[in-house]
Every structure is written in structure tokens, then in C-alpha cells.
Amino acid sequence: MKHLISVLVENKFGTLNRVASMFSARGFNLQSISIGETEDPEISRMTIVTRGDDQIVSQVLKQLNRLIDTIKVTDLTHQPHVERELLLMTLKLSKATQHEIFELINVFKGKVVDIKQKSITIEVIGSPDKINTTIDIFRPYGIRELARSGAVAIHRGE
Amino acid sequence: MHTTAQKLNGSEIFFECLRREKVDTIFGYPGGALLKVYETLYDVTDIKHILVRHEQGATHMAEGYARATGKPGVVLVTSGPGATNTVTGITNAYMDSSPMVVFTGQVPSSLIGNDAFQEADIVGITRPITKHNFLVKDVRDLATTIRKAFFLATNGRPGPVLVDMPKDILNAECDFIWPDSVDIRGFKPTITCHANQIEKAAKKIAAAKRPLLYIGGGVISSNASKELTLLAKALNIPVTMTLQGLGAFPASEPLNMGMLGMHGTYWANQAVNKCDLLIAVGARFDDRVTGKVETFAPQAYKIHNDIDPTNVDKNIKVDLPVVGDSKDFLAQLIKALPEKSENHDSWLAEIDSWRKQCPLTFTVEDDSLKTEFVISRVSEETEGNAVVVTDVGQHQMWTSQYYHFNNPRSIITSGGLGTMGYGLPAAIGAAFGVQDRPVVLFCGDGGFMMNIQEIVTAVHYKVPIKIFLLNNSFLGMVRQWQELFHQEKYSFTDLDESNPDFLKVVEAFGCKGMRAENPAQAEAAIKEALAYNEGPVFVEFRVIKKDMVFPMVPAGGSISDMLLERLNPKTMV
Ligand SMILES: Cc1ncc(C[n+]2csc(CCOP(=O)(O)OP(=O)(O)O)c2C)c(N)n1
Numbered sequence: 001m002k003h004l005i006s007v008l009v010e011n012k013f014g015t016l017n018r019v020a021s022m023f024s025a026r027g028f029n030l031q032s033i034s035i036g037e038t039e040d041p042e043i044s045r046m047t048i049v050t051r052g053d054d055q056i057v058s059q060v061l062k063q064l065n066r067l068i069d070t071i072k073v074t075d076l077t078h079q080p081h082v083e084r085e086l087l088l089m090t091l092k093l094s095k096a097t098q099h100e101i102f103e104l105i106n107v108f109k110g111k112v113v114d115i116k117q118k119s120i121t122i123e124v125i126g127s128p129d130k131i132n133t134t135i136d137i138f139r140p141y142g143i144r145e146l147a148r149s150g151a152v153a154i155h156r157g158e
Numbered sequence: 159m160h161t162t163a164q165k166l167n168g169s170e171i172f173f174e175c176l177r178r179e180k181v182d183t184i185f186g187y188p189g190g191a192l193l194k195v196y197e198t199l200y201d202v203t204d205i206k207h208i209l210v211r212h213e214q215g216a217t218h219m220a221e222g223y224a225r226a227t228g229k230p231g232v233v234l235v236t237s238g239p240g241a242t243n244t245v246t247g248i249t250n251a252y253m254d255s256s257p258m259v260v261f262t263g264q265v266p267s268s269l270i271g272n273d274a275f276q277e278a279d280i281v282g283i284t285r286p287i288t289k290h291n292f293l294v295k296d297v298r299d300l301a302t303t304i305r306k307a308f309f310l311a312t313n314g315r316p317g318p319v320l321v322d323m324p325k326d327i328l329n330a331e332c333d334f335i336w337p338d339s340v341d342i343r344g345f346k347p348t349i350t351c352h353a354n355q356i357e358k359a360a361k362k363i364a365a366a367k368r369p370l371l372y373i374g375g376g377v378i379s380s381n382a383s384k385e386l387t388l389l390a391k392a393l394n395i396p397v398t399m400t401l402q403g404l405g406a407f408p409a410s411e412p413l414n415m416g417m418l419g420m421h422g423t424y425w426a427n428q429a430v431n432k433c434d435l436l437i438a439v440g441a442r443f444d445d446r447v448t449g450k451v452e453t454f455a456p457q458a459y460k461i462h463n464d465i466d467p468t469n470v471d472k473n474i475k476v477d478l479p480v481v482g483d484s485k486d487f488l489a490q491l492i493k494a495l496p497e498k499s500e501n502h503d504s505w506l507a508e509i510d511s512w513r514k515q516c517p518l519t520f521t522v523e524d525d526s527l528k529t530e531f532v533i534s535r536v537s538e539e540t541e542g543n544a545v546v547v548t549d550v551g552q553h554q555m556w557t558s559q560y561y562h563f564n565n566p567r568s569i570i571t572s573g574g575l576g577t578m579g580y581g582l583p584a585a586i587g588a589a590f591g592v593q594d595r596p597v598v599l600f601c602g603d604g605g606f607m608m609n610i611q612e613i614v615t616a617v618h619y620k621v622p623i624k625i626f627l628l629n630n631s632f633l634g635m636v637r638q639w640q641e642l643f644h645q646e647k648y649s650f651t652d653l654d655e656s657n658p659d660f661l662k663v664v665e666a667f668g669c670k671g672m673r674a675e676n677p678a679q680a681e682a683a684i685k686e687a688l689a690y691n692e693g694p695v696f697v698e699f700r701v702i703k704k705d706m707v708f709p710m711v712p713a714g715g716s717i718s719d720m721l722l723e724r725l726n727p728k729t730m731v
């Protein structure tokens with residue numbers, strides 16, 4: 001099954017590479033990985049989405065812990081958490097479709113970030129599942145380009 | 159922080175740090191990026207620098223030194239090709255968990271990334287084969303980085319750590335500050351085993367009718383032989399060891415079952431098959447040990463102690479994991495054991511019947527020589543007390559079977575990676591660390607050629623190693639698999655035509671050499687070599703070509719598929 005893992009790491013060059021190459025060297029699935037600084041500039045947070053049975057995921061967690069530059073590894077999957085992904089997507093725009101597109105943007109609580117004569121760029125934030133659905137729904141209108149951030153996640157506060 | 163307000167340049171700091179780490183020997187080779195370091199070294203008298211003949215040699219020497227002494231091995235090489243030549247040796251140390259710190263020179267910081275002359279991204283290259291590695295970016299970080307490197311290499315599960323030092327940093331000056339302590343927040347190995355787990359383990363051990371201790375290299379690296387011996391003897395539990403675990407329990411003890419696994423003894427493997435409790439200590443259920451995992455120790459409740467949590471449930475699901483240092487595990491167990499436990503006499507008798515059924519034997523003929531004979535004789539002559547180094551191949555497996563190791567830190571062999579060319583340099587390194595026991599190398603004719611240049615190092619430093627070349631004129635172990643599993647197609651494994659005159663080669667390097675072609679000559683040569691201490695001594699044993707290592711569990715097979723003899727007897731010599 002899918003697992004969502006949050007990892008605090010030293011904010012140093014090479015850390016992302018250490019983590020990513022550990023996944024490839026050990027043949028673990030890596031669906032997405034995102035990284036950014038935290039409130040402490042010496043520490044970054046990585047959010048990793050991986051798939052595997054319990055035995056494999058337990059190995060993933062232990063192998064992550066084993067890296068010297070990882071400070072804390074948490075499997076958020078079965079804990080209260082918030083998970084979000086950002087989608088940026090440029091769609092073809094025409095007189096015939098614009099009405100429907102705007103309606104759908106509202107339905108998905110998206111935002112228009114740029115609009116040109118023949119194209120529109122929108123942003124949508126949501127769980128990776130919602131992002132998948134968004135992409136599926138908009139596909140028939142003609143996707144020019146899209147970029148996904150990968151999931152970021154955090155514990156829910158107490 | 160402890161300050162000695164003393165301005166030093168990077169190279170001086172480097173040696174000052176080695177002093178603080180109590181390093182007495184380093185294995186190195188100079189080059190452009192290290193000119194400043196070698197300039198400083200010119201006047202260093204308290205640290206012995208061994209000039210090798212190939213950087214791969216330096217890494218294996220450092221590992222041999224580390225495994226013989228328990229202290230970290232130290233390597234110093236230049237940037238680019240010097241650094242890339244260390245890759246095999248670093249991987250070897252990583253796979254066998256040997257403490258090692260490798261220092262590489264690097265092009266000046268300002269040129270990094272420019273494809274500068276002799277630039278290689280050695281930090282990138284060695285990321286997956288080191289426990290950790292560092293690129294030093296500021297001379298003020300050099301001392302702390304070196305301190306961390308030694309700390310990481312030697313604490314928790316040992317392993318190799320690399321420190322890359324750009325040329326400008328070795329020239330730059332700063333105040334030398336040696337940190338009193340190290341704190342790496344991402345590295346907190348579990349040393350002490352959890353008391354609850356120990357209690358559960360003790361109960362299982364007390365109740366077991368057919369227990370078996372399965373001992374790996376972790377018992378050697380945690381210096382836990384004494385505890386192991388105490389525990390096994392107190393409860394009458396038989397002990398089987400992996401290749402890296404040999405010597406943890408004395409071969410002279412009746413409870414010793416020898417090695418398990420692919421070329422393990424019949425009785426050790428049968429014991430694994432039939433035991434009701436398997437106590438794995440500092441071992442990792444490697445595929446050369448387990449064969450087919452589904453049929454490994456099928457009746458046993460499995461307790462697994464290892465310092466590295468990733469080893470637990472990696473290859474085999476165990477019933478009771480106990481993470482922590484093996485010495486702590488065994489010491490705590492001894493204290494926790496109940497007064498009364500099962501008597502294992504009938505279990506031991508059963509094992510003994512397997513031993514009688516299929517003992518390790520070989521035949522001796524007057525006019526031909528076998529590797530088994532040579533190793534047995536050396537084992538007897540040295541009373542199982544030598545430091546024995548091997549290369550990789552058939553002779554390595556025969557060493558595990560016919561050398562009776564009575565002490566820990568006595569087998570130095572490439573287990574995880576199986577690196578041909580490891581033996582000779584590892585033996586030289588071991589001899590720099592150990593002076594009170596003879597250092598004996600068993601090497602094949604294939605592997606000997608892979609780092610033969612280091613004979614020069616041994617000659618130059620008068621290193622008194624005994625180089626025993628088991629020349630079967632074949633890549634013997636590959637030949638064995640070709641005979642058994644590849645329709646006797648001996649594809650590119652016959653070296654008879656192409657091997658050099660080894661005696662002449664080593665003599666040209668300045669090494670004393672002998673040759674033996676039959677048991678009588680072998681006896682004499684072994685005695686003479688063991689008595690010679692002026693420097694290295696070489697004996698070429700011309701052994702039969704088509705000898706085979708048995709028993710053998712075919713790769714991925716079950717222990718019950720064990721082969722005890724040739725499939726096709728007509729392929730005998
Ligand atoms: C560097 C390297 N290359 C190839 C191999 C594959 N290999 C394993 S054993 C072996 C044969 C070794 O022959 P030799 O050194 O003569 O020892 P013997 O088996 O004859 O005792 C080979 C080629 C290896 N282990 N290491």
C-alpha cells in the first residue's frame with residue numbers, strides 16, 4: 001500500500017541525493033519526494049511517497065534512519081496528518097470551452113494564475129488523489145503543460 | 159571546545175588530528191592534490207606512512223590492519239585516479255563492516271565541477287559504498303570533520319568513511335581546535351539491548367531442547383568472544399559460525415560446529431535444519447548462509463541480535479529481534495539466564511552422528527598435492543593461532559573448513575564482496591597491526607595476480623608474512639561451478655598456459671620463494687616458511703587442478719539439496 005513518510009534531514013548539499021540513491025540502490029518504490037527548509041534553516045523536511053508491503057516499508061523506514069544525515073523519520077500514513085500537493089497546469093482556451101473551464105476551476109477550488117488569448121494557467125491545491133482527479137477531468141480540454149510539486153505533509157496539531 | 163590557539167595549515171591539521179585519534183600507521187600514495195600533505199609528512203616521525211604500489215592495495219591493507227587490531231584503518235590517496243582506485247576496497251570494507259577512514263585529495267575548491275585535471279566526484283561515487291562521506295569546504299571545518307569521520311567509522315556498525323580534502327584547504331591556515339566530543343544528531347546507534355527482549359530470549363533459551371548459536375562477524379567486531387564462550391559452555395549450546403564469525407568460538411571446543419551455509423559442514427547445516435531455537439548473534443542471514451530462505455531453520459524459533467536494525471527482518475522474518483551491540487546482548491543474557499535449563503545431551507549426540515556420517519576428509523597421495531592438505535598442515539603447525547588471510551575462491555572455502563581457528567580476529571577474508579586480489583594487501587596490513595602471531599596468507603593463482611605489485615611493499619618494509627600460493631592453474635571456484643552446473647564447459651578458467659612462473663616473479667620483486675609439488679616438499683616448505691621472519695616468504699604449492707569443495711549447497715537451494723560429492727565421478731583427475 002501507499003505510505004507517506006516525513007523525514008527531517010540536515011540541510012546540506014548531497015542529502016537529497018543520499019536519500020534518492022538509497023531508494024534506487026535498494027530497489028524501493030519512490031513515487032514522489034519533495035524537500036524544503038523548515039523553521040530551522042539547518043534542517044529540511046522531506047516528504048516521501050512510497051509503495052510497498054509492511055516488510056518493505058519497514059525496511060524503507062529503517063534504511064532512512066540509517067543514513068547519517070536523517071534526523072527523524074516518521075511514517076504519517078496511520079497518524080493524523082494533512083497532505084497537500086500543488087498542481088500548476090496550462091490548458092488550451094477557446095470560446096467554446098472557456099465557460100466550462102471556469103466552472104470546473106471553481107469546483108476544484110483552483111485559482112487562475114495567468115490567462116492569455118489561447119491559454120490559461122491554473123493552480124490547484126489538494127491531496128494527491130484530488131490532483132489526479134483534477135488532471136483527469138481537465139484532460140479533455142487539452143493540457144499544454146503541467147507540473148506537480150509532489151506531496152508535502154505534516155502532523156495535525158494536538 | 160578545547161582550544162590550542164595555534165595556527166596551522168590544513169596539512170598540519172590533518173596530521174595533528176591523526177595524532178589525536180591515536181593513528182600509528184597510514185597506507186598511502188602521493189599525487190598532485192596531496193603535495194602539501196606529503197611536504198608535511200616529510201618531517202612527521204610519529205606516524206608511520208606505508209607507501210603502497212596501488213591505491214586498491216592501500217585500502218585492503220587498511221582493512222587488514224583494522225580487522226586484525228580492531229582499530230580503524232587509514233588510507234591517504236590523491237584526487238582523481240588515486241581516489242577512484244579505492245572504490246573496490248571501500249566497497250569491500252562496507253560489505254564486511256570494517257572500520258576505515260579514507261582521505262582523498264581533491265582539486266582546489268575553485269575548480270570543482272570544471273572537469274579539472276584529476277578531478278573525480280569521489281564523494282558522489284562513494285556515497286552508496288560508504289557509511290558516510292564528507293567534502294571539506296573550509297579549513298576551519300577540517301578538524302571537526304576528521305573527528306566525525308573516525309567517530310562514525312568506529313561506532314555502531316563499523317564501516318568506511320571518506321573525507322575529501324581540496325588542495326586549497328590543505329594549504330589554508332587557521333587556528334587548530336580539536337573538539338572534545340562529537341555529537342551527530344542523526345547518528346544514535348542502539349548499543350544496550352532492551353531488557354524485555356533479553357528476558358524473553360533467556361526464557362526461550364532455557365526451554366529449548368535443540369538450540370543452536372549462529373554467530374556472525376558482529377561478535378568479532380564487538381569483541382564478544384569471551385561472553386559467547388561463557389554462554390555456550392554454561393548451557394551446552396552448539397555454536398556454528400559464518401565465514402566472518404570463525405574464531406569467535408574456539409575450534410578446539412567440542413561445541414564448535416564449524417561454518418554453516420553453502421560450504422559449511424554437513425553437521426552444522428543439519429543442525430540448522432533441525433534446531434528448535436536459532437540464536438543469531440551479529441549475523442545477517444546472508445544468502446550464502448541461508449540458501450533458500452523458505453527452508454532455512456524451518457522448525458526454529460528465531461532470535462536475532464544485531465546492532466544494525468536494518469539487518470532485522472531484511473532477509474528472513476525472525477520471532478524475536480534484539481537490536482544492540484552483540485557484546486551487550488551476550489553479557490546481559492548470561493546474567494538473565496534462569497538457574498535451570500534443558501539438558502542438551504541427546505541433541506549434541508544427534509549432531510555428533512551427523513558429524514560421523516559426513517566428516518570433512520580428503521585423501522593424501524605421495525606424488526600429488528591438495529590444498530586441503532596444505533591448509534590442514536598449516537593449521538596444525540600454527541596450532542590454530544595464526545592470523546589467517548585469504549583471497550577468494552576454493553582455497554578460501556577450504557580455509558574455512560580446514561584451518562581450525564582458535565582466536566577471534568584471526569580470519570581476514572573478503573566475505574560480502576568476494577574481492578579477488580584482497581588477500582595479499584590485507585595480509586600486509588594485518589602484519590603491520592599484529593606482531594605476536596604469524597600472519598599467513600592463502601591465495602589462489604588467479605587472485606594473486608590482481609594485487610601482486612604489493613609484494614614490493616612487503617619486501618621493502620620487510621613484512622614477515624607467509625604467502626602460501628595454492629596454484630591449481632585454474633580459476634578454481636568458477637571451474638567448480640562450470641563442472642557442476644554448466645555442462646563442464648570450462649570457459650576461460652584454465653590458466654595453465656598463461657600463468658607466469660610465480661617463483662621467478664616474486665624473486666624478481668626481492669621476495670624469498672620456494673616451491674612444493676608433493677606432501678613431503680610441502681611439509682618442509684611450511685616449516686621453513688613459518689620459521690622465517692626476515693621479511694615475506696613465498697611458497698608456491700602446485701596442487702591438483704580438479705579438486706572440488708564439498709559439501710556444497712547449490713545457490714538458492716535448500717540445505718537438504720546439499721551435494722556431498724561430485725555429480726560425475728569421471729571428471730576426477
Ligand atoms: C575481482 C573479482 N573478479 C572475479 C571474481 C569471480 N571469481 C570468484 S572465485 C574466482 C576464481 C578464483 O581463482 P583463484 O584465485 O585461482 O582461486 P581458486 O578458486 O582456484 O582457489 C573468480 C574468477 C571475483 N570474486 N573477484
Ligand SMILES: [Mg+2]
Pocket residue numbers: 551602603604628629630631632633634
Ligand atoms: Mg586457482
